[in-house]
Amino acid sequence: MDTSYGSAAVPVWERPEPRPRAAPVPLSRATIAATAIRLADADGLDGLSVRRLAKELGVGPMRLYDYVTNRSELLDLMVDRVYEEIGGTSETGEWRATVLAVVHRTRRAALAHEWFADLLGGRPHLGPHALAVGETTAAALSRAPGVRDLDDLQRALGALNAFMIGAIRAEITERRAARATGTDLSTWQAGLGPYLARMLDTGRYPTVARLVADGAHLDAEDTFTRNLTTVLDGVTGRP
Structure with a gap:
């Protein structure tokens, strides 16, 4: 659950979005955060994993790492969406x-x-x-x-x-x-x-x-x- 402040050269909020791809599924950090929040609302943080999130989005787990470097950054995005x-x-x-x-x-x-x-x-x-x-x-x-x-x-x-x-x-x-x-x-x-x-x-x-x-x-x-x-x-x- 720890956050990654100070461990990345550029915080996730300041990194540009990866270039959009139409196939197989279009992604964005906003879409990823919204889906992760829905999963966490249902099953808590213990039920949230990159693999499960990727399956829910219909993509391979490695594709998510184009948008977040680790689970901590995913939590950062989710938290800021609640704010x-x-x-x-x-x-x-x-x-x-x-x-x-x-x-x-x-x-x-x-x-x-x-x-x-x-x-x-x-x-x-x-x-x-x-x-x-x-x-x-x-x-x-x-x-x-x-x-x-x-x-x-x-x-x-x-x-x-x-x-x-x-x-x-x-x-x-x-x-x-x-x-x-x-x-x-x-x-x-x-x-x-x-x-x-x-x-x-x-x-x-x-x-x-x-x-x-x-x-x-x-x-x-x-x-x-x-x-x-x-x-x-x-x-x-x-x-």
Whole structure:
């Protein structure tokens, strides 16, 4: 899953497309990325290989290497295609509304392409659409009242990304677990009810007991929005 930034003399986004050939199948990096995304959406990154992708496209595996030098470059193209969906055009609205819109679009894109979450949080994504999304977010945060200089902006971006990546990965992990086990979180918790009741009856976990007894089953999107607002208040405010 590692990306190839720094290992190639010319990044894939700056290399010209190979000369098109009509036979046996016309190809482009956009077509390759779109097909790879469809396969990854269905079976995850573990189900994506150059050989399977070539078969899906109706070409020999070696022909794909005219367009991408390795699997890492393929992932780079796929990731940047998702950032294109997220959108990186300049937004002229209030800074908070812009940041909220970008983060919510990122969450929706990750829920639609769960493999995308597996590639968040490693090396920075530097494709043209990823950079556009990054510019929109950074420019908006730089206008926040509590962000006075570049150090503040770097810390604010770091905190925002840490929340966003952690929250998205947690939500997708739960979705995957529910599919793999055939039970959602509530059903899983109910199955552990007798054990949990015995442990809580010991009196050693009073706060956990309150959460179990009285805590509501929170809506994922509403919780994401509320927590995101809290993070923004924290990283852009001053005591």
